[in-house]
Amino acid sequence: IAMWLVLWWKYIPVLVIISKMFFAGVSLFAALGFLLYGGRLFLMLQRFPVESKGRQNKLQEVGYVTVMCSSCFLVRCIMMCFDAFDKAADLNVLNHPVLNFIYYLVCLINISSCF
Numbered sequence: 001i002a003m004w005l006v007l008w009w010k011y012i013p014v015l016v017i018i019s020k021m022f023f024a025g026v027s028l029f030a031a032l033g034f035l036l037y038g039g040r041l042f043l044m045l046q047r048f049p050v051e052s053k054g055r056q057n058k059l060q061e062v063g064y065v066t067v068m069c070s071s072c073f074l075v076r077c078i079m080m081c082f083d084a085f086d087k088a089a090d091l092n093v094l095n096h097p098v099l100n101f102i103y104y105l106v107c108l109i110n111i112s113s114c115f
Helices: 002-009 013-046 055-085 097-113
Strands: none
Touching: 002 013, 013 055
16 A cells, blocks of 8 residues: 555656556466365365266356456456556556446456356
8 A cells, every 4th residue: 555655646667567566466366366266166076976966067167267267367467467567558447437348348248158
């Protein structure tokens, strides 16, 4: 929070890069968290008896959610790293409500279409 307060008060280019890399790191840890939790849940469901009702459906569902969420966060991490060092790859669309709407609409459609 202190870093963003300093940026709000005075623009320091190095602090902007550190801020973007921080968000990239958060996205990377979120991707790893989804992989760890989803992988453990997937392995736990595989140990259930084969004759359990809905076992195969839950295995597919957990697998899809794990892959989609972790890949989305991993792509966000990579894009945030590009954004930190390349001015043309700016991901900050908060000042453009139409671009922000399109971004979230495309993301939600892609994720919901997989289920």
